[in-house]
Amino acid sequence: MRKSCSIVALLTDFGLRDHYVGTMKAAMLSIEPSLRILDVTHDVQPQNVRQASYVLWATYRYFPKKTLFVCVVDPGVGTSRRIVVIRTPKWTFLAPDNGVLDLVLSEEMLETAIAVDLNRVKRDALIPAVISSTFHGRDIFAPLAAHIARGRKLDSLGDPVELATVKPAFVSERTPHVCPSILHIDRFGNIVTNISGANLDFLARSVRGIGVRRKAITRWIQSYESAPAKTPCLLLGSNGLVEIAVKMGNAADLLSVDLATPLRILRK
Amino acid sequence: MRKSCSIVALLTDFGLRDHYVGTMKAAMLSIEPSLRILDVTHDVQPQNVRQASYVLWATYRYFPKKTLFVCVVDPGVGTSRRIVVIRTPKWTFLAPDNGVLDLVLSEEMLETAIAVDLNRVKRDALIPAVISSTFHGRDIFAPLAAHIARGRKLDSLGDPVELATVKPAFVSERTPHVCPSILHIDRFGNIVTNISGANLDFLARSVRGIGVRRKAITRWIQSYESAPAKTPCLLLGSNGLVEIAVKMGNAADLLSVDLATPLRILRK
Amino acid sequence: MRKSCSIVALLTDFGLRDHYVGTMKAAMLSIEPSLRILDVTHDVQPQNVRQASYVLWATYRYFPKKTLFVCVVDPGVGTSRRIVVIRTPKWTFLAPDNGVLDLVLSEEMLETAIAVDLNRVKRDALIPAVISSTFHGRDIFAPLAAHIARGRKLDSLGDPVELATVKPAFVSERTPHVCPSILHIDRFGNIVTNISGANLDFLARSVRGIGVRRKAITRWIQSYESAPAKTPCLLLGSNGLVEIAVKMGNAADLLSVDLATPLRILRK
Numbered sequence: 001m002r003k004s005c006s007i008v009a010l011l012t013d014f015g016l017r018d019h020y021v022g023t024m025k026a027a028m029l030s031i032e033p034s035l036r037i038l039d040v041t042h043d044v045q046p047q048n049v050r051q052a053s054y055v056l057w058a059t060y061r062y063f064p065k066k067t068l069f070v071c072v073v074d075p076g077v078g079t080s081r082r083i084v085v086i087r088t089p090k091w092t093f094l095a096p097d098n099g100v101l102d103l104v105l106s107e108e109m110l111e112t113a114i115a116v117d118l119n120r121v122k123r124d125a126l127i128p129a130v131i132s133s134t135f136h137g138r139d140i141f142a143p144l145a146a147h148i149a150r151g152r153k154l155d156s157l158g159d160p161v162e163l164a165t166v167k168p169a170f171v172s173e174r175t176p177h178v179c180p181s182i183l184h185i186d187r188f189g190n191i192v193t194n195i196s197g198a199n200l201d202f203l204a205r206s207v208r209g210i211g212v213r214r215k216a217i218t219r220w221i222q223s224y225e226s227a228p229a230k231t232p233c234l235l236l237g238s239n240g241l242v243e244i245a246v247k248m249g250n251a252a253d254l255l256s257v258d259l260a261t262p263l264r265i266l267r268k
Numbered sequence: 269m270r271k272s273c274s275i276v277a278l279l280t281d282f283g284l285r286d287h288y289v290g291t292m293k294a295a296m297l298s299i300e301p302s303l304r305i306l307d308v309t310h311d312v313q314p315q316n317v318r319q320a321s322y323v324l325w326a327t328y329r330y331f332p333k334k335t336l337f338v339c340v341v342d343p344g345v346g347t348s349r350r351i352v353v354i355r356t357p358k359w360t361f362l363a364p365d366n367g368v369l370d371l372v373l374s375e376e377m378l379e380t381a382i383a384v385d386l387n388r389v390k391r392d393a394l395i396p397a398v399i400s401s402t403f404h405g406r407d408i409f410a411p412l413a414a415h416i417a418r419g420r421k422l423d424s425l426g427d428p429v430e431l432a433t434v435k436p437a438f439v440s441e442r443t444p445h446v447c448p449s450i451l452h453i454d455r456f457g458n459i460v461t462n463i464s465g466a467n468l469d470f471l472a473r474s475v476r477g478i479g480v481r482r483k484a485i486t487r488w489i490q491s492y493e494s495a496p497a498k499t500p501c502l503l504l505g506s507n508g509l510v511e512i513a514v515k516m517g518n519a520a521d522l523l524s525v526d527l528a529t530p531l532r533i534l535r536k
Numbered sequence: 537m538r539k540s541c542s543i544v545a546l547l548t549d550f551g552l553r554d555h556y557v558g559t560m561k562a563a564m565l566s567i568e569p570s571l572r573i574l575d576v577t578h579d580v581q582p583q584n585v586r587q588a589s590y591v592l593w594a595t596y597r598y599f600p601k602k603t604l605f606v607c608v609v610d611p612g613v614g615t616s617r618r619i620v621v622i623r624t625p626k627w628t629f630l631a632p633d634n635g636v637l638d639l640v641l642s643e644e645m646l647e648t649a650i651a652v653d654l655n656r657v658k659r660d661a662l663i664p665a666v667i668s669s670t671f672h673g674r675d676i677f678a679p680l681a682a683h684i685a686r687g688r689k690l691d692s693l694g695d696p697v698e699l700a701t702v703k704p705a706f707v708s709e710r711t712p713h714v715c716p717s718i719l720h721i722d723r724f725g726n727i728v729t730n731i732s733g734a735n736l737d738f739l740a741r742s743v744r745g746i747g748v749r750r751k752a753i754t755r756w757i758q759s760y761e762s763a764p765a766k767t768p769c770l771l772l773g774s775n776g777l778v779e780i781a782v783k784m785g786n787a788a789d790l791l792s793v794d795l796a797t798p799l800r801i802l803r804k
Binding site: 014015016017018019020021022023025026027029030033046047075076077078079132133134135138139 | 332491494
Binding site: 282283284285286287288291293294295297298301314315343344345346347400401402403407 | 542543545552574575576577578579591592594595599600603720722723724758759760761762771772773774779781784
């Protein structure tokens with residue numbers, strides 16, 4: 001069968017402690033043994049759809065054309081929430097319709113959007129007849145991914161669907177009133193904000209710094225090295241977003257910040 | 269050489285913090301560069317054979333036919349404990365003879381069981397002449413796995429062996445007096461018990477709930493969504509075992525439970 | 537194009553919580569889709585070059601000939617620290633020139649050592665025109681690795697470079713005055729020292745034990761099994777270094793030790 005996706009990229013909140021990720025891969029390879037599977041990460045905070053959306057957005061553009069992204073961060077597992085397949089000119093995405101694709105959709109042009117019809121794919125024996133209510137990664141996402149990667153036509157999986165309009169997520173010149181917030185805290189303790197650094201003039205003109213709790217962070221640096229010790233600084237991160245970082249240290253620990261901590265933009 | 273195992277699936281308690289898993293894979297690929305290696309998990313609790321047995325049991329049936337499972341959870345490394353190779357009609361298993369295969373063996377038909385003869389495989393240059401006393405994963409399991417996956421006849425590795433009879437491990441209609449216990453706590457804090465949900469009539473008839481410390485958990489739900497907030501509930505898990513779960517929360521934390529915490533079946 | 541490296545082995549301090557490792561792999565596969573990528577580990581302590589050097593040394597010899605090792609533990613990211621490519625008769629190494637290759641270089645013969653000329657590889661379109669200041673793994677190391685693995689001549693990447701002489705790192709008969717220290721603490725709590733066990737006569741003759749804080753550890757065992765319970769013992773580890781271990785326990789926890797804790801050799 002024609003292979004339409006060269007790589008399947010997995011993004012989940014399953015962690016690596018259990019057999020869940022291995023079982024998903026096993027289920028895929030049982031259908032299509034030649035699949036190439038790549039892990040984005042499996043350590044999204046459990047059920048944190050927003051963080052998953054950021055992580056996917058931060059990485060997807062670096063994957064080869066035709067990669068199929070399978071995103072299983074799915075607090076609604078076992079309910080009637082929809083599962084969607086989205087195709088853009090370069091990539092395909094399979095995910096619950098819960099916002100995990102929002103940041104990608106805000107930047108990509110849609111070619112196809114299908115809501116998976118579970119009865120139809122079950123009737124066509126693409127997924128098992130009996131589905132658990134807690135592990136759709138194994139029972140639905142993995143087999144569908146394998147079939148899509150083998151070249152299965154998307155319109156055979158369900159009906160076209162209109163997706164909800166995605167609201168702007170980044171603070172930028174055109175969307176200055178988006179609420180500033182923390183998208184991600186990385187392993188080094190760097191705090192990734194939703195403030196776009198795409199237009200540095202805009203930042204220079206109108207943003208004095210970022211307020212976190214009672215702290216005002218106003219010092220801009222170019223790289224970690226050039227930062228003063230033990231001082232939280234602002235930095236243009238590798239994905240074009242403003243980050244708060246501490247040289248050779250952990251900004252999130254130093255500022256006692258977690259994903260839910262609110263931010264304030266200190267305007268000039 | 270004829271390839272007899274398409275996939276090698278690795279299950280260890282080595283974690284991913286050290287180079288141990290990477291080194292095992294390197295040692296395998298040095299012998300057979302075309303191997304396909306899949307991780308089940310490497311985060312079994314150190315030396316917890318029983319948990320490893322559960323994890324293997326929970327996933328093995330989803331792997332393609334001919335998968336070779338290599339299970340290195342091995343508190344007896346460096347002693348004279350046996351290493352066995354087991355073949356069933358669909359799969360092959362390589363592991364220390366310490367009970368890690370018990371749950372699988374309780375369900376599968378044996379075709380072959382061989383106790384590895386270390387002198388013989390050393391003489392045949394299948395494993396290195398010098399073996400460390402602490403890293404048999406690298407020095408014994410990895411090279412044996414590569415040779416088995418390449419098609420090496422099992423009976424050239426040692427002599428047939430009678431395995432000890434496996435005692436029933438699950439509480440079920442036929443084995444109601446097996447001691448109820450916790451097999452696994454997953455990354456979401458779901459508590460996986462050894463109580464079989466295969467016969468729901470039996471459960472409905474005779475089990476009122478599960479006692480954990482001073483708590484009686486008696487509320488059954490179909491999926492996480494349908495659960496009341498912050499309340500530990502009973503659920504038929506994705507492997508057919510009864511689980512204790514909390515909607516959008518962590519049951520193990522809420523109940524202060526670890527793998528050693530005893531359970532009580534509350535009978536009707 | 538001729539494939540010169542069959543396997544790319546990745547060693548970083550990126551962890552698996554973020555998308556960093558997945559993005560590096562994606563960037564490599566976008567250039568050379570047939571690459572085989574193996575993880576050594578990504579859980580080196582953030583920016584701990586010395587530990588990374590140990591981990592690389594402990595594993596590299598088990599990898600197939602022609603493996604390309606890519607080591608991104610890089611506190612100097614974004615500064616003018618050099619990036620080097622080293623070729624030995626069997627392997628190739630790509631890393632920042634910060635000491636991460638020291639232990640390997642102390643044992644291997646150099647065939648080629650090149651300092652990467654970033655202007656040249658940018659001009660030749662081997663790496664992107666715009667480079668982030670914080671994620672050279674994605675923007676420099678990954679694309680260079682893919683090109684090297686495809687067979688790119690090393691001397692097209694920069695000019696030959698003289699590497700600093702590597703100081704002895706292990707305490708041994710020939711280098712008895714190297715300062716004893718902890719190279720690594722593994723997932724089981726085993727404490728790996730820099731004391732060579734290659735010459736057991738030397739150890740037997742002159743080393744009575746190891747002092748850690750106020751404890752003198754003097755009991756030698758052959759394997760974990762033969763150890764008395766709850767007692768830190770000395771053991772020849774799987775890489776030929778002396779380790780401090782506790783049977784079925786965690787030596788580092790028991791002794792309250794971390795990577796920075798000093799050791800003393802108790803001489804006879």
